[in-house]
Amino acid sequence: NGDGVDDLILGAPQATIGTNGYAGASYVIYGKKVADGGLASIELSAFDDDDLTNDPGFKISGGEAFSFSGYSVSGAGDVNGDGVADMIVGANWASPSGRAQAGAAYVIYGKVGGVGSIDLSALSLNQGFTISGAAAQAFTGVSVSDAGDVNGDGSDDVIVGAFYESAGGAQAGASYVVFGKADGQTNIDLSALNRSQGFKITGATAGDQSGYAVSAAGDVNGDGFADVIVGAYGADTAGKTDAGAAYVVYGGFTGGSPDIVSVSSSSADGRYDVGTTISITVTFANPVDIIDINGTGGPRLLLETGESDHYATYTSGSGTASLTFTYTVAPGDVSADLSYAGPNALDLNGARIRSVTTGTDVTVVLPVPGASGSLSASSDIALGPDP
Ligand SMILES: [Ca+2]
Ligand SMILES: [Ca+2]
Ligand SMILES: [Ca+2]
Ligand SMILES: [Ca+2]
Incomplete structure (x- = not known):
């Protein structure tokens, strides 16, 4: 909410929204300085969202039964370059465009003075944008994270895991870096991701389940571009079945202008x-x-x-x-x-x-x-x- 104190996001993926069981919910709780009284116990059922001044935060409601929104949550950095921190919510059982359990993730923009209630089924491009999974049963959004500025364009980017995606072999998994954009990104369909919107990190081998965990990695190689790290917990390593592996992928920019x-x-x-x-x-x-x-x-x-x-x-x-x-x-x-x-x-x-x-x-x-x-x-x- 741009008040200079960091805020907190937590997920409740089994929450019922209206009549939608397991639509899931996420809650952002505004931090408060100890000098200003600090945070007291928070009762999430008492979130009002109509009272931006007195509410302790806001609720992000899942829009689809059995989508499990809030299964993963994270800060997102400043994706739209307005100086206020943004956040990302994963809904790994969502079924966008008829793709059963393709999964989805939602970037929600922070706002000075606070954000009102958010309904993910009616997310406007002023409130944020939707990242839709590429293929059925990809479970995109099982993991979400801020990524830092991977492509060096000044806007923070996000990374989203799709650990059951099978483009690189059955359940090889995949992760997607989606670029932020000053003044706001459009909705992203990962099955048609173009180079101006981000890039895909495809799992190496069937069964790797790459993208089960994703995170920003800082600038590992010191070249000024933020790097990312991807976990593939089903990877076999040197004959050790399911020993798992992690990959650091360097940021950088060889792609020409976004146009x-x-x-x-x-x-x-x-x-x-x-x-x-x-x-x-x-x-x-x-x-x-x-x-x-x-x-x-x-x-x-x-x-x-x-x-x-x-x-x-x-x-x-x-x-x-x-x-x-x-x-x-x-x-x-x-x-x-x-x-x-x-x-x-x-x-x-x-x-x-x-x-x-x-x-x-x-x-x-x-x-x-x-x-x-x-x-x-x-x-x-x-x-x-x-x-
Ligand atoms: Ca704050
Ligand atoms: Ca922002
Ligand atoms: Ca960027
Ligand atoms: Ca780097």
């Missing part, structure tokens, strides 16, 4: 010789308009084509989230795995790339070549004659 999701090629993987053409797609987080101010033909993409680098030219896309660039292989071009020239290889060439939604210019920093979302990571295109 850009990925660069890939719609041309088939393979080798392209002189005179053949390659089509390259730059995908943005939201639709963009191309405004060719001085008739230069729009933006262009500098490719790493060997001794001399050449531009792919803009061919289509405006009012869409994808722009297409085309390149015709020139004599002398050589590449074993086609890449662009670097994070700043998208040259505006006098044009503007403007967000359709906000009307402002987007930031065109590309993922570092080789990193997730870059052309060389997503496509295998070689240039020149077979060596």
